[in-house]
Amino acid sequence: MDNELFLQEFNEAISRDSEEIKKDKYMCNDQFYNYIMGVVTDICKEMSYEEVQSGKQLPVIHIDEMFDLALDFFKSVDVELYNKANAIVNGEYPNTKTYIYDFHKDDPEHTTHYGIMYEDGKARVFLPLGKKISETERNRIIQEHGEDYYTIDDLYSTVHEVSHLFDIDPEKYTKSPSKTRDVLAETTPHIFENLLSEYLLKKGIFNEDVIKEKSASISNLLTTHANVFRIRAIFIELKRRKGEITDEDIQSMMKNDMLGEDEFFNIINLIAHSDVSMAENKRYAFAAKYAPLIIQKSKEFPDKKLLQKYLYECSQNVSVADILSVFDIGFKDDDGFKDDGDLDK
Numbered sequence: 001m002d003n004e005l006f007l008q009e010f011n012e013a014i015s016r017d018s019e020e021i022k023k024d025k026y027m028c029n030d031q032f033y034n035y036i037m038g039v040v041t042d043i044c045k046e047m048s049y050e051e052v053q054s055g056k057q058l059p060v061i062h063i064d065e066m067f068d069l070a071l072d073f074f075k076s077v078d079v080e081l082y083n084k085a086n087a088i089v090n091g092e093y094p095n096t097k098t099y100i101y102d103f104h105k106d107d108p109e110h111t112t113h114y115g116i117m118y119e120d121g122k123a124r125v126f127l128p129l130g131k132k133i134s135e136t137e138r139n140r141i142i143q144e145h146g147e148d149y150y151t152i153d154d155l156y157s158t159v160h161e162v163s164h165l166f167d168i169d170p171e172k173y174t175k176s177p178s179k180t181r182d183v184l185a186e187t188t189p190h191i192f193e194n195l196l197s198e199y200l201l202k203k204g205i206f207n208e209d210v211i212k213e214k215s216a217s218i219s220n221l222l223t224t225h226a227n228v229f230r231i232r233a234i235f236i237e238l239k240r241r242k243g244e245i246t247d248e249d250i251q252s253m254m255k256n257d258m259l260g261e262d263e264f265f266n267i268i269n270l271i272a273h274s275d276v277s278m279a280e281n282k283r284y285a286f287a288a289k290y291a292p293l294i295i296q297k298s299k300e301f302p303d304k305k306l307l308q309k310y311l312y313e314c315s316q317n318v319s320v321a322d323i324l325s326v327f328d329i330g331f332k333d334d335d336g337f338k339d340d341g342d343l344d345k
């Protein structure tokens with residue numbers, strides 16, 4: 001590896017991160033930024049990487065069966081959510097356009113996007129099926145099973161993307177998210193990913209190990225986001241003090257860090273070449289911590305319909321502290337860095 005080139009890239013990346021923090025309308029507040037850093041660091045301490053066997057072939061499923069399964073899953077949670085999901089998948093959801101396409105075959109202008117885009121009070125949902133597998137793997141599936149077959153990854157992605165619309169009112173949404181959205185946007189889909197795993201295990205459609213591996217790899221991804229945020233923040237601070245980060249700096253950080261050497265280097269590499277913002281890292285990190293707690297409390301009090309209440313309050317931009325207090329999750333959201341009410345315009 002060309003060490004000098006890498007150091008240059010790493011320094012440039014950290015400078016970009018530093019600029020992002022200054023421009024981010026929430027994180028530019030030192031008090032909020034330090035608080036978030038504290039929460040994410042705690043999350044990193046609590047989470048550990050789970051062992052996942054790489055290169056395993058995923059179970060394959062016919063596209064119709066996949067959507068039926070996704071919808072049946074939503075029905076098992078709540079009939080209203082099922083109605084919403086049904087409308088989203090069939091392109092009948094208000095103010096929303098849904099694009100479902102083969103990532104490797106169709107090449108509309110939207111293939112680069114994965115997820116939801118909001119503009120002028122309208123939402124566009126992108127579901128590029130097969131995006132998580134390689135072209136070679138996609139061709140193998142087509143040859144062995146047929147064009148209409150996808151993998152269990154696409155079932156999870158469908159549930160993830162569709163549920164993004166459960167806690168939002170597209171008409172009220174603008175490009176610049178409210179603080180509630182800024183903090184909790186990835187928590188909702190992660191709640192539904194977890195519930196999907198439970199549903200699939202109960203149904204026994206796929207092998208138990210497959211579901212457990214899928215859950216573990218999602219969890220690992222979130223843990224990575226948490227660590228990327230934390231280590232970016234550490235190096236931003238160091239770069240502000242020192243001007244330039246050296247190889248020795250990275251080595252000494254690595255020695256003192258809670259991560260093992262391999263994991264630390266993996267994170268450093270991700271940071272040098274990342275196109276994911278720190279704001280996004282933070283949302284995924286929070287999802288790892290909050291989603292399981294929200295599910296747990298919702299099950300403890302089934303009559304209170306806490307999950308439905310949570311989704312509704314998110315869509316109304318109720319403060320994060322108020323939403324989470326119901327689930328016994330503390331979130332400091334006092335006047336020092338509260339929404340001023342105008343930020344969402």
Ligand SMILES: [Zn+2]
Nearest residue numbers: 115164186189
């Ligand atoms: Zn998402």
